Amino acid sequence: MKFEVTILGSSSATPIFNRNPTAQVLNLNERLYLIDCSEGTQLQMLRYDIKASRIDHIFISHLHGDHYLGLVGLLSSMHLNGRTKPLKLFGPAPLREIIEVQFKYSETKLNYPIEYIATNPSVPEVIFENQDVVVETIPLDHRIATTGFLFKQKKRLRKLIKAKIEELRIPVELYTALKKGASYSTPDGKFYPNDQLTVEPDRPRCYAYCSDTLYNERYFEQIGHADLLYHEATFLHNMLDRANVTHHTTAWQAGQVAAITQAKSLLIGHFSARYKSLIELLDEAKSVFPETELAIEGRTYTVGQDMV
Template identity: 70%
Template sequence: MKFEVTILGSSSATPIYNRNPTSQVLNINERLYLIDCGEGTQQQMLRFDVRASRIDHIFISHLHGDHYLGLIGLLSSLHLNGRKKTLKLFGPIHLKEIIDLQFKYSETTLQYDIEFIATDPNKAQTIVTNDDVTIETIPLNHRIECTGFLFREKKRLRKLIKDELERIGVPVEHYTALKKGANYVNPEGKVYKNDTLTIDSETPKTYVYCSDTLYSESYFDQINNVDLLYHEATFLHNMLDRANETHHTTALQAAEIAVKVHAKKLLIGHFSARYKSLDELLEEAQSVFPNTALAIEGKTFVI
């Protein structure tokens, strides 16, 4: 099962040094989920071969421009390209007002429906459940209402040991029950234990997207033991006062969070325009949490 994230934008506030405002696309079993949609996201999709028509879910963390100003353009392009499928859009409650106003004054009537689901910035909620994944909101502490998102892969059915099934002659109609954990009883009444005919599926993976936030332990329990933690790291720690003032996190703090929540890997992004080179940010985070990587645009991280 595919579970990977591709970085489309990793800059904070403004596009600079060939870095674009925040956006990512998560591929879970060939379903695409767009997380934030900063300016230039459409161009990045074209550049990195991400088909916008395959996106049925969009998640907007908050209403600072670097996280959503590419959204209206994307919605318009989907309309112009003939989309008919309903699009599910999750974000702050006032996002719908912004979208409606834009389309009102451009006299645009979309050819497809948008199902808008307002996120609650004050409590964690499960907002999506399907065959592949459950998705939860993560309340964060930013200057305005902001949520992160937790993507939790669902446990897959057990895997059949085909050679063994064929050896003892298990009829195909029993395969589904075996995948669900049932034993097999042959016509003579002999019982074959499930664990001799199947093997357990892989442990479900988790991906956490922590958008703009002041360092806070309020969400640590929710993201404990995550496989891949994306966390904003706007500044170096020598700018802690500025980070606190703007409700952001430093690279050092992001690494400390990864340690405290027992993350397997840390991905840092949302870099301030003051940093032309990102090496110092990476080195600072790796000094605390060695398994840290930079959210480099165009790079895909397998979870």
């Protein structure tokens, strides 16, 4: 099952050096989830052929402009392009007021309904669930209320061994029961245990999105053993004092987070405008956690795939 993230923006605070502020699209079993929505997100979606009409869920980590200032424009474009299906919007409670006041004074009445789900920055909560995924908030430590998001794939049903199923001519109406673990007996009474007819499903994978945050061990347990951990790495570690003042993380600290939480792979982003080249940031994180990559705009990363 497809589980991958495409980076639309990897800069902090301001767009610079052809880098845009934060935005990502998660593709989970061909359902698209937008995570943060900075200015320029629409152009990035057009550039990388991501259709806004396929996005039904948007997750906003916090209310600093580099994480949500593209949202009103995106919602407006969805309206102008004839959207009528509902949209779920997850984020800090004041986000609703911000959006509604924009549309109030532009005298815009959307053609589609928005369901607002307020996030709680104090405790982890399940905020969304469907047949593919469970989404939890990750309380982070930033200057204002901020949550990350943990996307945990649900365990799938067992996989049929096609050749064996066809050989025994098992009726289609029994397939679901077999996937759930049932065994099978032929009309002449021969018994086949389930493990001769099916195999284990793929292991459920997990994507942890840690937006702006001070290095703080309180969220480590929740993100433990992530298949792919995205973690902000705004500064090099020689800027630790600045990172602490602004409630951000250094690249070295991001590597520490990945190592301590035993992540399979680390993706670092939210780079300060002071860095034109990102190689030093990558090298610093890799000095602690070798399985690290830079969040490069336009690039797609598979959750659960080894970094190379």
